[in-house]
Amino acid sequence: MSMPPTQGAYTCPFCRLASEGGGATCPHCGAAVDVRLKVSDSGWIEQPAIRDMARIRFGHSTCQISGAYVPVAEMDLHETDWVYFSHHQLLHNDPRIRLDNLPLKGGWKRMRAGMPLIMMRAQGPGHIAFSADEPGETLAVPLAPGRAIDVVEHRFLVATGNIGYGWDNSNVWFTTQDDNNEEWHYPLGRTIDRFAATGGNGLLLLHAPGNTFIRDLQPRQRILVQPGGLVWKDQTVRMFLHFEYPRGAYWFSSPRWQAKTTWLTLEGPGRIAIQSVYERPEMAGQVRRTSGATTQYW
Amino acid sequence: MDRIECQWCKAQNETGRTSCTTCGAPLDTRNLVSDSGWAEAPRLRDMTEFRFSNSTCQIEGEIVPVAELALAQGDSVFFEHHVMLWKEPQVPMSALNTPGGMKRMIGGMPHILSVAHGPGRVALSRDAAGEVVVLPLHPSMELDVREHAFLAGTHSLNYSFVRIKGLANVLHGGGGMYMDRFVTSNQPGLLLLHGYGNVFQKTLQPGETIMVEPGGFLYKDSSVTMQVAKQNVKTGLMGGHNMYLAEMTGPGRVGIQSMYVHHGSE
Numbered sequence: 001m002s003m004p005p006t007q008g009a010y011t012c013p014f015c016r017l018a019s020e021g022g023g024a025t026c027p028h029c030g031a032a033v034d035v036r037l038k039v040s041d042s043g044w045i046e047q048p049a050i051r052d053m054a055r056i057r058f059g060h061s062t063c064q065i066s067g068a069y070v071p072v073a074e075m076d077l078h079e080t081d082w083v084y085f086s087h088h089q090l091l092h093n094d095p096r097i098r099l100d101n102l103p104l105k106g107g108w109k110r111m112r113a114g115m116p117l118i119m120m121r122a123q124g125p126g127h128i129a130f131s132a133d134e135p136g137e138t139l140a141v142p143l144a145p146g147r148a149i150d151v152v153e154h155r156f157l158v159a160t161g162n163i164g165y166g167w168d169n170s171n172v173w174f175t176t177q178d179d180n181n182e183e184w185h186y187p188l189g190r191t192i193d194r195f196a197a198t199g200g201n202g203l204l205l206l207h208a209p210g211n212t213f214i215r216d217l218q219p220r221q222r223i224l225v226q227p228g229g230l231v232w233k234d235q236t237v238r239m240f241l242h243f244e245y246p247r248g249a250y251w252f253s254s255p256r257w258q259a260k261t262t263w264l265t266l267e268g269p270g271r272i273a274i275q276s277v278y279e280r281p282e283m284a285g286q287v288r289r290t291s292g293a294t295t296q297y298w
Numbered sequence: 299m300d301r302i303e304c305q306w307c308k309a310q311n312e313t314g315r316t317s318c319t320t321c322g323a324p325l326d327t328r329n330l331v332s333d334s335g336w337a338e339a340p341r342l343r344d345m346t347e348f349r350f351s352n353s354t355c356q357i358e359g360e361i362v363p364v365a366e367l368a369l370a371q372g373d374s375v376f377f378e379h380h381v382m383l384w385k386e387p388q389v390p391m392s393a394l395n396t397p398g399g400m401k402r403m404i405g406g407m408p409h410i411l412s413v414a415h416g417p418g419r420v421a422l423s424r425d426a427a428g429e430v431v432v433l434p435l436h437p438s439m440e441l442d443v444r445e446h447a448f449l450a451g452t453h454s455l456n457y458s459f460v461r462i463k464g465l466a467n468v469l470h471g472g473g474g475m476y477m478d479r480f481v482t483s484n485q486p487g488l489l490l491l492h493g494y495g496n497v498f499q500k501t502l503q504p505g506e507t508i509m510v511e512p513g514g515f516l517y518k519d520s521s522v523t524m525q526v527a528k529q530n531v532k533t534g535l536m537g538g539h540n541m542y543l544a545e546m547t548g549p550g551r552v553g554i555q556s557m558y559v560h561h562g563s564e
Contacts, residue, residue, distance in 0.1 A: 038345050040358050040366050042386075042419050046344065069361075069427075135361055135427045210423070211359025225384040246412055248393040261379055261391070261412070276362040276423040280380045298391045 013037060014047060014214065015142045017201075028201075029140040030054040030065055040213075047212035047273070049137055056140055058160050058203040061124060063140070071138040072131045073157060073205050077124025084165070085158040087120045089130045096126035119165070130158045132207035136275065139206040141195075141232070148196035151232045153189035155206045163202035166194045172227070172241060172264065174293065176285040185282060187227035187241070187262055194235075206231060210277035217268025224263040228278030234270030241265070241293035260287075265294065305329045306340050307434045321432040321488075322348040322357060332498075339431045339497035339553070348432070350452050350488040353416060355432075363430045364423045365449060365490055369416030374453040379412040381422045381449060389418035394457065411457065422449050424492040428557065431491040433517070435482045440520035443478040447491050447516055455480050455487035479520065491517060495557030502548025509543040513558030519550030 011018045015029035024034055030050035038046040050065040060078035065071050072091055075083060084102045093099070102119040122128050132138075141149065143163055159165065170192040176183050195204050208231045217223065217237060224242055233239070242263040262281050266272050287293075301310040302325050309320035316326050323340035330338040342357045349355075352370035357363050364383055367375055376394045394411040414420040435441060435455060442460065451457060459476045480489050491497075493516050502508060502522060509527065518524065527545040546552050 038358070040345065040356055041347070041354070041368060042366060042421075044358070044366075046358055137361070210362030210427070211364065213358065213364070222387055223384060224387055226382065229383050242387075244391055246391040246393040246410075248395060248413075261382065263385075265387075274384065276359050276364045276383060277425055278383070280425070296387075 013045065015140065017142055017144065025051055025054045027055075027057050028142040028203075030056045030063075031140075044213040044215050044274075047137055047139060047214055050140065056142075056203065058142075058201070059162075063203065063205070065138055065140075067131075069135045070131055070133070071207075072129050073138055074127060074129040075158075076127055077122065079123075079125040082121055082123040082161040083128070083158050084119050084121045084161065085130055086156065087118045089132065089157055090120065091129040091131045093122065093128035094126045097128050098123040121161075130205070132157060132209075134207075134209040134277070136207055136209040136277070137212045139208055139212060139231070139273070141204040141206060143195065143197035143202045143204055145197050145200060148194060148235055149204075149232050150235055151193040151195060151204075151206060152230050153191060153193065155208060155231050156193055156195075157205040157207045159195060159204045160202045162197060162199035163204055164196045164198045166196075167191045168194060171291050172239060174241060174262075174290040175288045177288045178285055182288065183285075187281065188230065188239075188264060208273070208275035210275050212273055212275050214271060214273045216271050217266065219269040221268040223266055223272075225266060225272075225274050226278045226281065227262065227264040228281070229274045229276070230264060230266070231273040231275050233266065233272045236268075236270035237272055238267040239264055240267075241290055243287060243293060243295045245295070245297045247298040307432070309434065317343060317346050317348070319349055320434050322346040322355070323432070336498040336500050336554075339429060339493070339499060342430060342432070351454070353452075355488075355490070357430055358421075359423075361427050362423055362425075363428075363492075364421050365430055366419060366421040367414070367450070368419050369414060371417045374413050374415045375420070375450045376411045376413045376453070376457065377422055377448070377450040378446070379410065381424055382412070382414075383421045383423045385414065385420040386418045389420055390415045413453075422490075424449060426494050426557070428492055428494040428555065429497055431493050431497050431516075431553065433489045433491065435480060435487045435489055437482050437484060437486070440479065440481045441489065441517055442520050442522075443480065443489075443491060443517045444515055445476060445478065447493070448478055448480075449490040449492045451480055451490070452488045454482060454485045455489060456483055491553075493553070493555035495555050497553060497555050499551055499553045501551050502546065504549040506548040508546050508552065510546055510552065510554055511558060512542060512544045514554045514556070515544055515546075515552075516555045517551075517553040518546065519552075521548075522550040522552055523547045 012026040014031040017028040056063045059081040061081045102121040170188045172188040242265045244261045304318035306323040307321040347356045351373045353373040354368045356366045392413045525545045
C-alpha cells in the first residue's frame with residue numbers, strides 16, 4: 001500500500017497521514033497524538049476514542065466529534081463542500097444545509113442485499129450532525145488520492161464528496177442443504193462497500209459498535225476473525241471462509257452438523273480493523289458449496 | 299516481605315504492583331462501595347494482564363471489552379462457541395461434552411461448549427456494552443451464574459448446570475430454566491463473566507435478604523438461595539398487576555448487572 005505524499009513531522013499510526021504534530025490530536029483523523037499506543041501482546045492496536053470535542057479538518061470544513069458512548073459527528077460545512085450519508089444517520093442540521101438525493105445505481109440489487117436505498121447529499125454552508133445507534137467508536141479514515149478501502153455493510157456513517165462510493169459482491173458465502181432446499185449464507189453480508197478518494201484528500205467516517213482494534217498483516221500472514229467482527233480492510237487483504245470442526249464426541253450433534261465455527265480468514269499484506277461486538281454466527285447445517293473455503297477437523 | 303491484598307479476590311500481590319496478578323483488579327484504587335453495601339466490580343484497566351496456570355489473559359477495550367488469552371501448552375479454556383472474536387489458526391479446538399443435552403435444548407442453553415487448547419491465542423467478547431468480571435474460584439467454592447453470562451472458564455473448573463427450582467421461579471424469575479454452575483475440584487480456577495452495564499456485588503450475611511430485579515441477577519454463591527417474590531401493584535385499572543422480584547437470602551455473594559431486560563408485570 002503506497003503511503004500518501006504528505007510531508008510533516010508526525011505520522012499518525014491510525015490514519016497513516018503526516019502532519020505538523022503540534023496539537024493534541026491528529027488533524028486528519030482526530031486520534032490523540034500525546035498518548036501511548038495501546039498494543040496487545042499479540043499485536044492488535046486499540047483504536048483510541050476520538051477525544052470529546054476534537055476537530056478534524058477536511059476541505060474548507062471541519063468535523064467535531066462529541067460524546068463518548070455513541071459519539072456524534074458534527075460538521076461545519078463550507079459552501080464549497082458536501083457530504084453524503086445514509087438518511088437514517090442524520091441527527092440534526094440547520095436550515096441552511098441543502099439536502100437532496102445522491103443517485104445510486106443498482107437499486108434492486110441494493111434492496112435485495114439489505115443495503116440502504118437512499119443515500120442523501122448535504123451541501124454547505126451550515127451545520128449538520130450524524131450518529132449511529134449503538135455504543136461504540138466513531139472511526140475517522142482520511143483517504144489520500146488513489147487510496148481505497150473495503151468497508152463492511154452498515155458501518156458507514158458519512159463521507160466527503162470527493163470520496164467515490166461503490167459496492168460489490170462480497171463473494172464470501174456458503175450454502176447448506178436442508179432436505180431439498182439449499183440455503184444461502186452471507187456471513188459478511190451480501191455486498192461490501194468500497195470507498196476511494198478521487199479528487200483530493202477525503203474523509204470517511206465509520207461507526208463500529210464496541211471497541212475497535214487494528215492490525216497490519218504482513219504478506220501471507222493470516223488471522224481468523226468472526227465475519228461479523230470485521231469493520232474495514234485494505235484492498236490488498238485477501239479474505240475467504242474457514243470452517244473449523246472441534247474434536248470430541250458429544251450429545252445430539254455430529255461435528256459436521258452443528259459444532260463448526262465459521263471464520264473469515266484474512267491474509268495480508270495490509271491493514272484490517274475489527275470491532276468487539278458482532279452478530280452471532282448462524283448455527284447452520286452441513287456445508288454444501290462455498291465461495292472458496294478451507295476446512296480444519298481438529 | 300510486605301504484600302498487598304487484592305480487595306476484590308483477596309489474592310496476595312507483591313508490593314509495587316498496580317493490578318492484581320490473579321484477577322487484574324487495580325490495586326492502587328479504593329474499593330467503591332455504595333452506602334447500602336454494594337461494591338462496584340473493579341473496572342479493569344485497558345490492557346490489564348493477569349495469569350492463570352501458565353497462561354495469561356489480557357483485557358482490551360472499555361466499551362465491550364475483549365479478553366485475549368495466551369494459552370500455554372497444556373492449558374485450555376471453555377466457552378460458548380459464538381463468543382470467539384478471533385484466534386490464531388493453529389489453536390486446536392474441541393468440544394466439551396455437556397450432560398443433559400435435551401434439557402439444555404429445552405432450556406435454551408448452548409448444546410456444545412467449545413474448548414480452546416494451548417499453545418496459542420484466542421480472543422473472546424460478548425455482544426453489548428458492559429464489563430468483564432474476573433472471579434477466581436478456589437477448591438470448595440461453588441458459583442451459580444445466569445445463563446449466557448459466562449465468557450470463559452479455565453480448564454480446572456468443572457461445569458454443570460442446575461435447574462431453577464419452582465415453576466414460579468422459572469416463569470417469573472427472568473433467568474430461564476437453568477443456571478450454569480462452576481466448581482473447582484483440586485486446583486484453583488478462573489471464571490470470566492461479562493456483565494451488561496456495570497456490575498455490583500454484595501456479600502449477604504446468614505439469613506440476610508435482598509430483593510433483586512430478576513433480569514439484573516448475574517451470579518451468586520451456591521449457598522445463596524433464590525426465590526421469586528410476588529409484589530402486588532395496585533393501579534386502579536383492570537384490578538391491578540403483579541410484578542416479580544428475586545428474593546436472595548444469604549450467606550454468600552450476590553452479583554448484579556445494571557443493564558437488563560425487565561420481564562414485565564402481568
